[in-house]
Amino acid sequence: PATTPVEVNSKGHSVTLTIDRNIQHVAESELQAAVEKYNARGGMAVVLSPGTGEILAMATAPSFNPNAPSGAPAEARKNRSLTDSFEPGSTFKVFTLASAIEMGAVNSTDRFFCENGSYHYAGKVIHDTHRHGWLTASEVVKFSSNIGITKINERMNGDRFYDMIRAFGFGSRTGIELQGEVPGIAPSRRAFESRLRRATVAFGQGISVTPLQLAAGMAAVINGGKSMKPYLVREIRDPEGKTVFRGEPRELRRVLSPKTSSQMREILGKVVQEDGTGTQARIKGFLVGGKTGTAQKVEPGSGRYSTTKRTASFIGFLPLNDPKLLILVVIDEPRGVVYGGVVAAPAFNQIAVKTAYYLGIQPTETAALAAVxxxxxxxxxxxxxxxxxxxxxxxxxxxxxxxxxxxxxxxxxxxxxxxxxxxxxxxxxxxxxxxxxxxxxxxxxxxxxxxxxxxxxxxxxxx
Missing domain, CATH: 3.30.10.20 (Trypsin Inhibitor V; Chain A)
Structure with missing residues (x-):
């Protein structure tokens, strides 16, 4: 058969990324500091623009010297933000509540009895870390109640909840311009017929997500309800300087109404208030929103949850009412303290404050001058x-x-x-x-x- 000659150009094309080297430096430094402080197995951090899907930074720890890759173990050479998936734990409650509000199944002021921390459900016992009585739907997320979110889940149609999860992008690759991305593991529609499976997914067990998926999904929750395709190639130019590709924001679909998105921003702002689970994410000068996550890890080969290994995470954004930055920090197997609000939220805080001031994002409170x-x-x-x-x-x-x-x-x-x-x-x-x-x-x-x-x-x- 005839072959088409391939012209090799030794000059090559120039690629410009959306990655900002200074934000990348901050993300890498703060992530590494958190991993070292808690003697963790590793960690991931993603910084993106929630309105456009632009990736501003993507860090993994431990890292490696790209000039000498052979000297690093294979695990360190992966971009774990898209090659690895994990059970999100309580960060997933955001998507459960957003789905329920969007469907009209609940209002943020509806109250749910949280059984004082122990709830017999579908033949199992669901526990909360802290004992709670009556909580509003908003407080269920603020105090991260598994029991409360299970009862919110009961208000929803299972098929519609499944469709919402897939619409947020879970169970599918984002399509970012990098090799090795995995789709995560979402339950099948048939599996969602199980009340228990639906309940555990509602609080972030029985579903596996990549950090990039989680960040992109949260962006849709807070940006007015639009699922934006994450991207990091801003432009490609040929050797003569002609632009042959330009990356641009791409809306995939609408997941939430602007009204639901606005309600969720308000609810997530309460998580970092004085009595919420994410107080260490607060930044003087800015109104911030976010959610903590602490998930048990499954022991390889056993299928059982570990009694000691956890994934701690915090995903947050600022400013609260007009998000310009979304930052996810995941700490893998921290030792000693394991809660996302203690382990990951402070790293979010430092990445957020340095990045916000670097980009010139205007403070939303006069206390900005008392910043770190x-x-x-x-x-x-x-x-x-x-x-x-x-x-x-x-x-x-x-x-x-x-x-x-x-x-x-x-x-x-x-x-x-x-x-x-x-x-x-x-x-x-x-x-x-x-x-x-x-x-x-x-x-x-x-x-x-x-x-x-x-x-x-x-x-x-x-x-």
Whole structure:
């Protein structure tokens, strides 16, 4: 048969990603810190724009040096955000309640008796971590009651609930432009005929999701109800500079009405309030929403849930009423403390505050000026003595000269300014100058350049 000659172009095409290297640095650093703090097996973090589906960062720990892949174990070379699936646990209650409200099966103010922590159901006993009596549907998610969400599930038609789960994207690949993505494991429609199976899925057991699926599904809950295709290729250009592909936001389908989405944002905002399960995700200056998750892992080969191994997670977003950022943090097998609200929520907090200020997202509360400040010897050593001073509600620009780009992002994460970074290497120029007064929303730019080589002057006796 005739063959078509293949023209090989040694120059190749240029690919521009939606990944932001500074947000990626923050996500990797905070994820690694959480994994180390809790001596965990590993972790994953995803940062995306919920309105468009753009992936801004995707981190996995442990990681590896891509310049020397052979020196890393196979497990470390995977992008676990799309190659691995896990039982989501209580984060899935978000989708159960959203489905029930969308169907008209419940209202957020409907009350459910949560049996004081122990409920005989379909021949089994369903437990809550804490004892609760009567809770509204909103409080069921706020306090993460398995019993309450089981009773909410009972109000729904099983077939319609199954259709909602699939519409959120669970059980299907997202189609992101990367190899190795798995579809997760969603129960079949026939399996959903079992009351017990439906109940366990309602609180996140008996269903397996990838971190990317979970993030994309939550985006649909909070962005007005639209399922957006996640993507990370912004543009491809040929060697002559002509654009041959441009990635753009793509709406797959509408899952929720804007009204239901608005209600869910309000409900998820209560999770991080003083008595909710996600208080450690709170950020001064921003109204935040989210959900905690703590799921038992299944022991390989046994089919039984482990008594010691857990997956801790937190998925959240900000600002609450107009989400610009959605961040998922998953910590695999933390030791000691295992709850998502304690293990994963603080990492979410740090990724969120640094990314929000870096992108110039406007604070929603006046408390923004009390945001997390750099701490520790390494942070203070390069900051001018007046860096924490305030003038009429403003802050002062620190001296960033000689710092790496990652360090600049860490330090400026405590300021409510829009940050522009150019070049690579160490900081050489900055605007405004050190000591200048900064007000919220101010534009700051830093230029980076490689450090010049050390030159030894030739003199008497030099060789």
């Amino acid at each position: 400040r750099p701490s520790g010897p390494s942070a203070s050593s390069r900051v001018t003595p007046v860096s924490t001073a305030r003038t009429a509600g403003a802050m002062v620009m620190p001296d960033l000269s000689g710092l790496s780009m990652g360090r600049v992002v860490d330090i400026m994460g405590g300021y409510s300014v829009k940050l522009s970074l150019n070049g690579s290497g160490i900081a050489r120029e900055q605007t405004p100058a050190p000591g200048a007064v900064l007000v919220p929303g101010a534009e700051c730019s830093v230029k980076f350049a490689a450090e010049p080589p050390v030159r030894i002057a030739a003199g008497k006796g030099a060789r």
